[in-house]
Amino acid sequence: MNTVELHGVTKSFGRTRALTDVDLTFDRGVTGLLGPNGAGKTTLLRIVATSIAADKGRVSLLGRDPGGSHDDVTAIRRQLGYLPQELGYPGDMTAFGFVEYVAVLKEWNDRQRRLAEVRRVLALVDLAELATKRVTKLSGGQRRRVALAQALIGDPRILVLDEPTTGLDPSQRADLRRTLSVIANDCAVLLSTHQTEDVAALCERVVVLAGGTIRFDGPVADLIATAEGLVWLSDDPAPDALASWRTGTGRHHVVGGTPPLGSVATEPTLEDAYLLMLGADARNVRAPA
Numbered sequence: 001m002n003t004v005e006l007h008g009v010t011k012s013f014g015r016t017r018a019l020t021d022v023d024l025t026f027d028r029g030v031t032g033l034l035g036p037n038g039a040g041k042t043t044l045l046r047i048v049a050t051s052i053a054a055d056k057g058r059v060s061l062l063g064r065d066p067g068g069s070h071d072d073v074t075a076i077r078r079q080l081g082y083l084p085q086e087l088g089y090p091g092d093m094t095a096f097g098f099v100e101y102v103a104v105l106k107e108w109n110d111r112q113r114r115l116a117e118v119r120r121v122l123a124l125v126d127l128a129e130l131a132t133k134r135v136t137k138l139s140g141g142q143r144r145r146v147a148l149a150q151a152l153i154g155d156p157r158i159l160v161l162d163e164p165t166t167g168l169d170p171s172q173r174a175d176l177r178r179t180l181s182v183i184a185n186d187c188a189v190l191l192s193t194h195q196t197e198d199v200a201a202l203c204e205r206v207v208v209l210a211g212g213t214i215r216f217d218g219p220v221a222d223l224i225a226t227a228e229g230l231v232w233l234s235d236d237p238a239p240d241a242l243a244s245w246r247t248g249t250g251r252h253h254v255v256g257g258t259p260p261l262g263s264v265a266t267e268p269t270l271e272d273a274y275l276l277m278l279g280a281d282a283r284n285v286r287a288p289a
């Protein structure tokens with residue numbers, strides 16, 4: 001039994017098909033989920049987080065059915081942490097107060113144990129010193145860390161993170177990576193992001209979702225290998241490339257298409273491979289600077 005198993009999962013919102021026949025299983029470690037806007041990432045995460053149900057297919061979390069009995073759902077949710085894409089905060093709550101409020105909802109009824117747990121998760125995300133500050137007075141990155149802290153309550157066995165690095169500065173991102181890499185020793189982490197660097201730095205496995213279907217599922221190194229021989233450095237612009245931009249060195253980084261004369265092949269990055277994997281869709285993914 002895998003910690004998380006999805007078989008043939010399909011989900012629509014009205015006439016919009018968000019996911020079609022998705023198969024995904026994962027266990028301990030960080031699984032990175034990449035995909036362009038509207039690919040279905042948040043929908044997939046919400047299904048794993050038991051926030052919405054699939055229309056079709058089978059979902060098993062910790063060996064239980066999230067659409068099953070009250071006991072099943074409760075048992076899953078006790079071992080699940082979820083960082084949604086957007087989280088609303090009651091206006092006058094402090095960081096500590098907010099995380100404690102979530103702990104109460106998660107039935108941490110013993111006050112002493114609850115306060116200790118809130119202190120623990122706030123320290124994990126390096127917010128101990130800002131615990132008494134109102135959430136609305138914190139920076140975007142600090143608020144994101146409050147959101148992460150609430151997801152870590154109770155050492156979950158499944159952690160679902162929707163764009164956790166949004167708003168974090170480079171050193172905070174490095175801290176988050178360190179924290180997650182330790183947590184992932186005992187936890188199945190599903191992390192959705194637009195940042196290929198986060199996936200390259202943190203994940204062994206990457207899943208690429210586009211148009212509601214899985215386009216790639218495998219080791220990060222295998223996805224990078226698909227771009228071998230398709231990325232070049234060139235002195236000239238490459239109008240026929242899938243993507244190309246002038247780098248800080250003055251040379252052009254060319255991904256796919258026909259390389260200009262005199263181009264030299266260079267090591268592909270995960271981003272290159274991701275752009276190539278999505279092909280024409282990739283033009284909507286990101287405009288490299």
Ligand SMILES: Nc1ncnc2c1ncn2[C@@H]1O[C@H](COP(=O)(O)OP(=O)(O)OP(=O)(O)O)[C@@H](O)[C@H]1O
Pocket residue numbers: 013014016017018035036037038039040041042043044
């Ligand atoms: N609650 C909803 N009601 C109607 N349509 C929805 C709803 N949630 C998602 N969708 C639609 O389902 C599709 C997938 O959306 P989803 O938010 O899962 O994509 P995403 O990959 O997370 O996108 P992004 O990277 O922009 O956050 C989109 O077409 C979206 O408009």
